[in-house]
Amino acid sequence: MTTDSTRDVRTDFPSGPLSGLRILDLGTFLAGPWALGILADQGAEVIKVEVPGTGDIVRYFGSERNGIGGLFHSINRGKKSIAVNVKDPRGLEIVRALARDCDVLLHNYRPGVAERLGLAYADIEKINPQIVYLHVTGFGEIGPYSHKRAYDAIIQAFSGYSMSMLNEQDEPANSYHIVADKVTALTASQAICTALLARERGAGGQEVRLSMADSCLQFLWVDAQGTVGFLEPGAIEKTMPMQRGLTPMKFKNGWAHVQPVSDAEFASYCRTFGIEIAEDPRLNSIAGRNQHPEEVQKVLDRIETMATEMNIDQAIAALEAGDVPCAKAQNMAELADHPQAKVMQSFVESNHPIAGRMREPRSAARFTGTPNISPRSSAELGRDTDEILEGLGMGDQVEALRADNVIQ
The missing domain is CATH 3.40.50.10540 (Crotonobetainyl-coa:carnitine coa-transferase; domain 1)
Known part of the structure; x- marks a missing residue:
């Protein structure tokens, strides 16, 4: 590739966008x-x-x-x-x-x-x-x-x-x-x-x-700075939603990550496991959940207990139907055979x-x-x-x- 900055711009790239370098x-x-x-x-x-x-x-x-x-x-x-x-x-x-x-x-x-x-x-x-x-x-x-x-x-x-x-x-x-x-x-x-x-x-x-x-x-x-970036007093520490301590959920025959962040996602997540929170102000908004972490933990404990008796593929299907962010924990061999990876030609x-x-x-x-x-x-x-x-x-x-x- 010539290094003359005034050269004509190439329009043919037979071997990728950086061909010629x-x-x-x-x-x-x-x-x-x-x-x-x-x-x-x-x-x-x-x-x-x-x-x-x-x-x-x-x-x-x-x-x-x-x-x-x-x-x-x-x-x-x-x-x-x-x-x-x-x-x-x-x-x-x-x-x-x-x-x-x-x-x-x-x-x-x-x-x-x-x-x-x-x-x-x-x-x-x-x-x-x-x-x-x-x-x-x-x-x-x-x-x-x-x-x-x-x-x-x-x-x-x-x-x-x-x-x-x-x-x-x-x-x-x-x-x-x-x-x-x-x-x-x-x-x-x-x-x-x-x-x-x-x-x-x-x-x-x-x-x-x-x-x-x-x-x-x-x-x-970006997400680990805490309050270190604020040089004036009065900064408030807030943990990123469901990041620290986030571990895969155990199902009867596998593991998955489930990460409901928005109010709608959390409500749908609970509903998938038969728990209705729509009328509970402690749980139906992120503000309420932040103020009542102990109530949130009780719900999460109930869900995790139920999950251990559920088939993971059926649970993932139900969560996906409710538009809850989730994914089955896979190894490299399983990922290579996944329909999404095949459609994307990821491998x-x-x-x-x-x-x-x-x-x-x-x-x-x-x-x-x-x-x-x-x-x-x-x-x-x-x-x-x-x-x-x-x-x-x-x-x-x-x-x-x-x-x-x-x-x-």
Whole structure:
């Protein structure tokens, strides 16, 4: 993709809305690489640079088949893989040559590492002033925690996420999932596209700095801020309706979440279980329920007791008929077979050359004018090294570079 801000606007997008973009991925694990995996799903050409021998450590996490990890595949599907030792001057020159012709470069080195390698923004800007350069850190590039190691659970604790998950004993807890990394990845993908749009409007290239801590803070603050955001006295603490302590309801043969919020929903919820509250001012309005929580709890206890004797599918059908927000708790296999997921084509099947047939979610956003391409396979380590070097005019050096363990 040319970086001339005055170029004609493209009207053909044969391979997704981001076709023509070229991105260099120097990231590891999830926060950086999944951001670019999202963009690869949308048509961008993403070249993933990995360490010869081991590659990205995330290759070895999670479920796998024939040596292909499901986690790695989901993060890196559709990317090319080149294995290069960037600590060798010849390897560094390969990466710099790639950066010279890319629209975006992303890395999540700790502060100071890119500078020591010669891959800092100041270095890359000299050879490609139009590049969008994204640096993902744990806590930020400055400050007392800037060099502190950061993993998902650490960021959850630091950002307030763990304390926002207090259980009934007021003990903090972390999400079972790598939420800090994933929130950062989503924020990064949005930031990249914003910087590209700014470049398109004549702003030129720029460095974008993003920390996992800031990403999680922004994500969490909206509904977890409490009264902290009000700096003047007199703020009143109000719990978000039915959030803290909200747990699935047990039925005779399964579990479901039921979340009536409005007055009409709560009345219909009670009516489904044979309880009429229309004439009870303590229960028929949110104001009344806020003033009489003990009466609300009595009703909820009655409903939960009745639910244990009910068939979950019949109960869900009755709740849906009354327009009560509800959903059966499902595992991934059940979700893939659900009629709604099938109608939406939420899952697609592909053939991985090593792992075999695979099922995975399609890209969540659906573009009507520039459709995404179907998910492509993740690459085995160094699969595209030779092809990429050929494209750089270095095909005659491949044998020597491999013999010296500069590439794989």
